[in-house]
Amino acid sequence: MEYASFEEVAAAFDESALDLDYSKRDLDASYDASSATVITLSFDSTSVQGAGAQASAAGVVISSAGTYIVSGELTDGQLLVDAGDDDKVQLVLAGAIIHNEDGAAIYVRNADKCFVTLDAGTENNLSDGSSYALEDDSDEPYATLFSLCDLTLNGSGTLSVTSAYRHAVCSKDDLVVVSDTYNISAVEDGLRGHDSVKVRDGVFTIQADGDGIKSNKDDDPTKGFVSIDGGAFDIQAGDDAVQGKTLVRLAGGSMVVAANDDAFHSDLEMHLMGASIEASAGDDAFHAETKLTVDGGTVNVTSCNEGYEAERVYVNGGDTHIVASDDGVNASAADLSDDADADTVSNTLPNGGTPGALGKGGGAATPDAGGQAPAGARQGGQAPDSAAQQDGQAPGTAGAQQGGQAPDAAGAQQGGSVPEPPAGDNAGGAGGATGSGQQGGDPAADGGMGQADSNCLIQINGGYLVVDSVGDSIDSNGNVEVTGGVLLVSGPTSDGNGAFDYDGSATISGGTVLMVGSTGMAQSFTSGTQAFAMTSASGEAGQSVCMVDGSGNVMASFTATKRFGMVLASSPAFAEGGEYTLVIDGEVANAKADGYTDSGAVSGGSETAITASCTASAGVGGAGGMDAGGANGAGGIGGAGGPAAGGGK
Structure with a gap:
């Protein structure tokens, strides 16, 4: 079904309808070495032993289904997969180093699905140059490891990807990562799956000038999601650390992220279920336009503009600590327009005035002739009166x-x-x-x-x-x-x-x-x-700060910051x-690090009587x-x- 607008996609979205599972083939990194085709890279030349692949002046072309073991170093060339529509291709990287100065190091142009298996104990490296020689009227490929079909990464080796052109790893369909160790550096995005990104496990160090992990399909309510079930992540992002179009699902694993924009961003929904997360963000820590649900996990936001933000925020479980320079938890109207990621309406207003930020009430103030919001402006505008306050x-x-x-x-x-x-x-x-x-x-x-x-x-x-x-x-x-x-x-x-x-x-x-x-x-x-x-x-x-009942028992306490x-x-x-x-500045017995307890006693402090x-x-x-x-x-x-x-x- 085709959807005319993202608003229609949003109306049809249902998390339970998403394919969040991993296939048996995704999880099976084994291969039969005796029947596999062996590709040996030797700096500026290649050799092939077996069927389904041919050496070329540009590197190697794989044209049929099968398993291909790749080792050695190619100093300036490409491993190209151009197989049949129904073909499944397994690339076993067994100590492979591939650099392509003017294109993708590995380009999966056509196949039903491609599996990149990192052979146990091996280190593999992919890199590219800062410009690609592309066909006329085409912007593809645009990643160091680029696939036009479903792409699965599995095995128990190490893969380092350095992108000087755009993205590091990208699939135009689903990107599935099951295991392995990844060291990724990209001038744009680190891991990118157009239809989805699903991560079951692995160790990830991602430095991206754009987004760390991203899925951006916007015309299908069953696509455009990022789902993380496990793994250990260290993400440094110039934009968002993790971004999904329809859903960001954080069900497991441990994540340390620092982002110049949002740490985690979804244009629709976000679901925290069990991950352990430490985050710092230049803007929001967790931003979903329509719904943000926290069912579990441990979240420690050390710095951000706003902590949890969505039109509807549900906190059902988990352990969350948020330090915010603006709002801690904010419910504001969803923006499903194409420019929903914009943080401000513009840099200037007519006649030299300065706009207010988009207000908590959902809109910026309307400027008057001098560029300021008039009296009665909504939150975000500045009233033109010396006694007026912010908001x-x-x-x-x-x-x-x-x-x-x-x-x-x-x-x-x-x-x-x-x-x-x-x-x-x-x-x-x-x-x-x-x-x-x-x-x-x-x-x-x-x-x-x-x-x-x-x-x-x-x-x-x-x-x-x-x-x-x-x-x-x-x-x-x-x-x-x-x-x-x-x-x-x-x-x-x-x-x-x-x-x-x-x-x-x-x-x-x-x-x-x-x-x-x-x-x-x-x-x-x-x-x-x-x-x-x-x-x-x-x-x-x-x-x-401590609440005490008539018998002197602590009902709840914490330490003000x-x-x-x-x-x-x-x-x-x-x-x-x-x-x-109410007892202020007393000594509370057996309190947690943040001063919380709901039992015991308090001594000293100043007392204030309260009536509930x-x-x-x-x-x-x-x-x-x-x-x-x-x-x-x-x-x-x-x-x-x-x-x-x-x-x-």
């Missing part, structure tokens, strides 16, 4: 604007926080970041910055998720649902961002949550079947109306309110607007 907030006026930015004259400090109230007064007495700007706003109204997108969802059902972010830590342009797992957050110190940010609703029905961060944009849950509490409490980097002014907490042990104690509830307290500071004793608000601490309904200052 496209409107300028301060007599009342709070949508987005929750307070005017300085209302008593709130610039950035949305309010001065510390006298004891017993409400700390968040002016409607909050999620309110509509009305005094004592409705927690259910508006939902914060911009209009909520019902397609956007962050759902945390299990696993262990630790986030340290400069921007919003948990940020959804739609809704957030927490049903289980452990969520530990060290949020931003800037009042222009928050540890928790959503535009729709945020509910909790299970799991353990401890979030700390700045106060200016702070949001709590809107409701839940499990009680929660948000309170103002200050601490510094390296200090413990930066200073903070608020805490949002929930535990399965919380009861409606239950009174608990399954509903947000609309009467205390409205949508953003929260009193000093821990009453909940659906939005920020000390947002803009009028006095609280309860009379707080």
Whole structure:
């Protein structure tokens, strides 16, 4: 079936329909040496013993099915496979060195399938020059090892591929890697399969100026995927470390990746199932346009712009640590256009202005005559008012604007926080970041910055998720649902961002949550079947944050990585109306390296009483309110607007 657009491919995509298996022939690297044709390379000449191959002035041409054992060195030539449509060809590299100055070292022009088997204990090397002599009106081949048919790499030897032209290893159909050791250097992509890339095992060192591993077929919902079931990877990429058009599936193996762009990118879906990953990225660590599912594995993101990003993010399991310079986990609208990889709309706007980055709300701000976004710009635009904050907030006026930015004259400090109230007064007495700007706003109204997108969802059902972010830590342009797992957050110190940010609703029905961060944009849950509490409490980097029950038992703890002014907490042990104690900077017994434990005792520290509830307290500071004793608000601490309904200052 032909699909007219990638949107149609996306609508038809089903991960369960993909061919993720390996054939018996893929897994069988054996061969019969007695019946094989032997090809011997001798610098500028070749010799052939057996049927199906002929020496030529350019190297060797293989024209029929069979097994071919290749050894020796060819200083400037090519091993060409040009067999029948139904022929299966096995190339056994047994200490082969092939360099082609003006073309692919191995070119599989025609066959049903080609198997490249690395003979046990041998080292093999393929390389090319920086320009190819191509036929008229053709751009093929464009890789050092290039195949127009399905290509499988197996065996137990070593293959080094150095590409000075474009890609290192490329199949125009499926690329399957079963085993072996690979040292790959490429001026563009390292491993590339147009229809798919499937890796069962192997040891990979990949240095690519483009993508490390890539599949890019865009007109078939059963193709265009990368699936990794095992192997050990060290990938250094100038673009993405791993990129798939329809799916990136990480089911096993260990990966250390550093990418100038995204570490892992899919134009549709991504599925983390069991791999052990350490990643650093110049942009996002894990970016899928439509859906990102984390079912298992161990993920340690040491640096990135955003950690997990997709329209819908599901965390069901796994052990994740994310350090992000922007958002830790972000749900934003999918972009299925051809230029979905673009990070910004342009470098300049008319009349010399500078654009905002594509906003969390899904679009860049519209420029005014001076090139800046006008008041009321969506997230990503800069409002033209000295009191305006980042993320496209409107300028301060007599009342709070949508987005929750307070005017300085209302008593709130610039950035949305309010001065510390006298004891017993409400700390968040002016409607909050999620309110509509009305005094004592409705927690259910508006939902914060911009209009909520019902397609956007962050759902945390299990696993262990630790986030340290400069921007919003948990940020959804739609809704957030927490049903289980452990969520530990060290949020931003800037009042222009928050540890928790959503535009729709945020509910909790299970799991353990401890979030700390700045106060200016702070949001709590809107409701839940499990009680929660948000309170103002200050601490510094390296200090413990601990929830304690009435008997002094630790319910949950972790160590903050930066200073903070608020805490949002929930535990399965919380009861409606239950009174608990928040302990800052105490000594917690038997905690993990990041300070987490859900048992034991804490000694010392400063204490704050909190009261848990399954509903947000609309009467205390409205949508953003929260009193000093821990009453909940659906939005920020000390947002803009009028006095609280309860009379707080």
